[in-house]
Amino acid sequence: xxxxxxxxxxxxxxxxxxxxxxxxxxxxxxxxxxxxxxxxxxxxxxxxxxxxxxxxxxxxxxxxxxxxxxxxxxxxxxxxxxxxxxxxxxxxxxxxxxxxxxxxxxxxxxxxxxxxxxxxxxxxxxxxxxxxxxxxxxxxxxxxxxxxxxxxxxxxxxxxxxxxxxxxxxxxxxxxxxxxxxxxxxxxxxxxxxxxxxxxxxxxxxxxxxxxxxxxxxxxxxxxxxxxxxxxxxxxxxxxxxxxxxxxxxxxxxxxxxxxxxxxxxxxxxxxxxxxxxxxxxxxxxxxxxxxxxxxxxxxxxxxxxxxxxxxxxxxxxxxxxxxxxxxxxxxxxxxxxxxxxxxxxxxxxxxxxxxxxxxxxxxxxxxxxxxxxxxxxxxxxxxxxxxxxxxxxxxxxxxxxxxx
Numbered sequence: 001x002x003x004x005x006x007x008x009x010x011x012x013x014x015x016x017x018x019x020x021x022x023x024x025x026x027x028x029x030x031x032x033x034x035x036x037x038x039x040x041x042x043x044x045x046x047x048x049x050x051x052x053x054x055x056x057x058x059x060x061x062x063x064x065x066x067x068x069x070x071x072x073x074x075x076x077x078x079x080x081x082x083x084x085x086x087x088x089x090x091x092x093x094x095x096x097x098x099x100x101x102x103x104x105x106x107x108x109x110x111x112x113x114x115x116x117x118x119x120x121x122x123x124x125x126x127x128x129x130x131x132x133x134x135x136x137x138x139x140x141x142x143x144x145x146x147x148x149x150x151x152x153x154x155x156x157x158x159x160x161x162x163x164x165x166x167x168x169x170x171x172x173x174x175x176x177x178x179x180x181x182x183x184x185x186x187x188x189x190x191x192x193x194x195x196x197x198x199x200x201x202x203x204x205x206x207x208x209x210x211x212x213x214x215x216x217x218x219x220x221x222x223x224x225x226x227x228x229x230x231x232x233x234x235x236x237x238x239x240x241x242x243x244x245x246x247x248x249x250x251x252x253x254x255x256x257x258x259x260x261x262x263x264x265x266x267x268x269x270x271x272x273x274x275x276x277x278x279x280x281x282x283x284x285x286x287x288x289x290x291x292x293x294x295x296x297x298x299x300x301x302x303x304x305x306x307x308x309x310x311x312x313x314x315x316x317x318x319x320x321x322x323x324x325x326x327x328x329x330x331x332x333x334x335x336x337x338x339x340x341x342x343x344x345x346x347x348x349x350x351x352x353x354x355x356x357x358x359x360x361x362x363x364x365x366x367x368x369x370x371x372x373x374x375x376x377x378x379x380x381x382x383x384x385x386x387x388x389x390x391x392x393x394x395x396x397x398x399x400x401x402x403x404x405x
Contacts, residue, residue, distance in 0.1 A: 020045050022092065024084045025097045027050075028077070031099050036189075037360075038059040038061075047059065048062055050080055051080070052066070052076045081104070095371065097371070098113050100115065101115065111157065112159070114160045115159055157377070158373075161181060161184075163314070185289070186294065188298040195299035206279060206344065207279065208237045214244065218283065223281060223327055224252050228252055232335070233335050236258050236259075236260070237259045274296065277301065278344050280303045289314065299352075303319035307321035308324060320337070
């Protein structure tokens with residue numbers, strides 16, 4: 001075997017470091033994180049993939065366990081957790097990784113919670129904007145989503161989040177020590193970066209796009225209402241996504257030839273949409289990261305967004321920000337930008353360059369490191385026979401043991 005240190009053509013980042021661990025990755029349906037991270041982890045560890053979804057990441061799994069599909073996240077979480085509990089009791093896994101708090105019913109299994117957002121923070125934000133008598137309507141959301149989030153984050157050995165903004169929320173809401181929460185930003189796919197050089201026409205008519213769930217948290221219905229009041233804006237508006245606000249939005253857009261509501265679309269159609277548009281809007285009130293924003297940046301869009309902490313973290317100074325909730329201000333910026341093609345090109349170029357700072361390769365390496373550090377820190381009882389001393393010795397930066405004279 002050729003050592004990576006002896007051959008400059010081998011990237012040492014891809015050389016396994018330390019023993020293979022037996023891991024369970026658990027999620028309700030396939031996440032973008034699983035698709036991007038698991039092929040890398042499966043080359044270094046023995047992975048059991050446990051899901052109730054139909055899609056499976058392309059990775060070399062030791063086994064795949066499919067659970068029944070449930071209408072509610074809570075029911076899916078109980079069944080997925082039960083299967084992982086059984087794996088641990090039989091001594092078949094060392095550690096679990098749970099996406100989006102699906103591991104709230106794990107019992108005695110050491111696990112890392114991979115959190116993409118905080119429904120708890122989201123509910124708190126919107127409840128605070130309602131009078132006291134209207135706040136009980138948020139109780140079902142607290143029980144179905146916020147309680148599992150709280151249980152998962154408090155029980156997890158480590159919590160991994162994609163942004164500093166989300167880390168602050170998780171630490172504050174769940175009263176966790178900051179050292180237990182790691183920030184691993186999501187990455188951008190090369191296919192999105194490549195779209196920038198394959199735009200249909202750099203001189204194309206200004207065309208606006210939104211990609212995301214059609215839900216009041218995203219603020220898109222209010223933006224559309226303000227947009228249709230402005231027939232002077234000479235730009236198409238493409239909306240990709242589905243959700244509870246779709247019917248109301250279709251009613252709003254009826255008769256406005258500029259607006260197309262596409263519903264849910266596949267990856268190929270999304271690529272065509274991103275390649276044929278040049279302005280991206282994100283009037284969201286809350287995000288854990290904003291992957292659709294990063295994809296729009298990478299593919300070459302001038303971005304107009306609400307000014308919230310995580311958007312500042314991802315977009316930096318490479319876009320236009322307006323105060324949260326000020327839909328009229330956002331549409332005014334849209335109107336101004338659609339008349340200035342040079343500004344569109346300049347903002348799109350800056351956003352494209354910034355997007356290159358976000359790497360899935362870096363995320364892969366970081367999560368592998370966190371997995372190994374977490375396993376090395378388990379107690380003898382929790383480790384179920386793991387050689388934790390060896391794991392600690394194999395961690396990057398570990399010092400060689402000293403020899404006593």
